[in-house]
Amino acid sequence: MPLELDDQQLVDEAIADAQGSTKLLVRDPAESQKLGWFDVICTILNRTIGSGIYVSPAIVLKSTNSVGISLLLWSAGAVIGMSALLVWLELGLSVPKYDLHSRGLVEPRQGETTLECVPRNGGEKNYLEYIYKAPKLRTICMYGVVYVILGNLSGNAIAFGIYVLEASGIKGHDAAIRGLAVAALTVACLLHGAWRNGGIVVNNMLASLKVLILIAVICIGFAASAGATFGHGPVHGETVDPTTGKVTSNFDTHSSFTHARHGVASYADSLLFIVYTYSGYEQPFYVLSEVKRPRQVFAISTIAAMSLVTVLFVLVNVAYLCAVSFNPTLNSELDMATLFFTEVFGTNAAPRVMSGIIALSIFGNIVVMTFTASRVKQEIAKEGIFGRRLSLFFASSTTTPYAYLKARLFPSQLATSQQVPPEQSPAAALFLHWVFSMIMIGATSSTIPNISYTILVSLYSYTVVVLVGFFVAGGLLYLRFLSDERKTWKVNAGFRPWGGPAAAIIYCLVCTFLIIAAFLPPSAGSPFHKSRTEVEWWIVPTVGLGSLALAYVYYLVFAYAVPRMKKQRLFVERTATIVRDNGEWVQAVERVEALWIAREVPTANSANGNGNYVEMVNVHAK
16 A cells, blocks of 8 residues: 555655765665565475475484484474574564654653664664674674675585486586586576566465475375385384394384483584574564564464474474384485385385475575575665675665566556556675675585585584574573663563563573584584594584684774774764554665765764774664
8 A cells, every 4th residue: 555645755755865965775665565474484484494304304313313302302493493483573573673753753652662663674683783782883793794604505505406416317526516506596696686576476386385295295104104005015114223123113112212322412413403404484584674564464474484384394203204214224314305205105216306306495495595685685784894885785776677677568557556666676785695605605615515515504503593593592681681671671572472581591592502512522423423524523613603703803804994094984874764554664765874984083973982983873763
């Protein structure tokens, strides 16, 4: 529906103010172009259902050496994933906050806060800025540098190349695998850059297909357990005792927990793989300002999506074990789905069929992550941390070629929809995303593809999932119990999760455990041992923490050294135009200004009063 006249006037004034000036104008999608509840659900499903649910179960089973503990870890992963979602919901619907009362847009009631939350793209970037305010620039640099470098699925793209060649029956070499990885990432970036709505449609189709595939796996597994045959005879998931050779059911409570490993590192690594498999809940938060009626539908949609994911993942693991026998020779290098279909159908075609399904699932991951991560990198660029010219370039949005061609070929449709601007995409941020994806693929080119995949996925999991999760969940606990807002946070929060702070406590403790346990060496025989991975156990956590140190060095150089050399300071201002849409406050347009101006003695406004020479004006509303 069109904006009210006074709101439309605010938007027109913002556009006029940006024209002919040095300010960058970034428009949010019109209401008709925004994501609906089904789009939000598919965003989570398409990111969560990837190679993990097909590959990780065999790794976890071999690592724990116990069917019972494996299933318990997957069930725990469901609780952890839902806890993480509740943390993100509490922050996502509560920050950032804008002073709308001072503009006369809202009449404050007695005892009511003078600030209103307006959803914005960026996800945890916004939450970390809000929690760790002093100095804001340090927080932005430390998160922004890490996410720009590691916030991509280059590891998944390599896995895509591996499975495509396996599905085609071609004995590929490393160059072919990496070529397919580059092609997958390039196609995803071009899709979202050329046709925004087309990328959303492809995302929804892939998500729906992947759910149907998992449902089929569950039905086949349970049918096989009930005695159904699929042209190969009956199959039963059994556990073979490695010492006595005794055979029992996988679900025998007396044997499913025997001979479990005792090394903490194996359980920590298994849990890290499971947490990574459940990750995906954060994707719609990256595009929150592009969601219709977020306060009405967003929480319900995301909880419904994660609930579906948790049920599917646990049932799929049970279905696998209905057919796949666990014995000392279980090959954890094969994905569990291939073992499952080989047992059920008894055909040599099963590995190739499953490789094709896994490749399709991975491509879905790449499609959705490209869409959401580019928005985060656009938001990071708006803060000016790449310098004036590059920041404004990567922060820009452009009309998509599809919208341009549609306007040229069908001008009559354009005339009837003058109030709806043509769809835009963050083409420059997509290019930034593509560049660093290529760099990560190139950086691991000296290793074989399987090792490259393990390194890149583990590094992403440790930094973007676990380290960031620790600071977000820990920061929420700080807001609740130690900050100046501790008495009003619960009252003013836009979402109040079940159990109060329980979700934040659970997720913070899990992330803390994974951060520390990653430095413990895995036991011999574990699939995470160097003899299997060819990578020392301490490399991934060291590089992960090292990326934070690198980001801090970048902050020091950018905030202090560069301004001293240039004898100028960078002034960055973001001005959001807030309007009413479907009864909710939303961001319509944003103006970004970044200028190098003559350096002055640091003031209280310079870098939030911490003495550097980059002045950042907090985002405010007009």
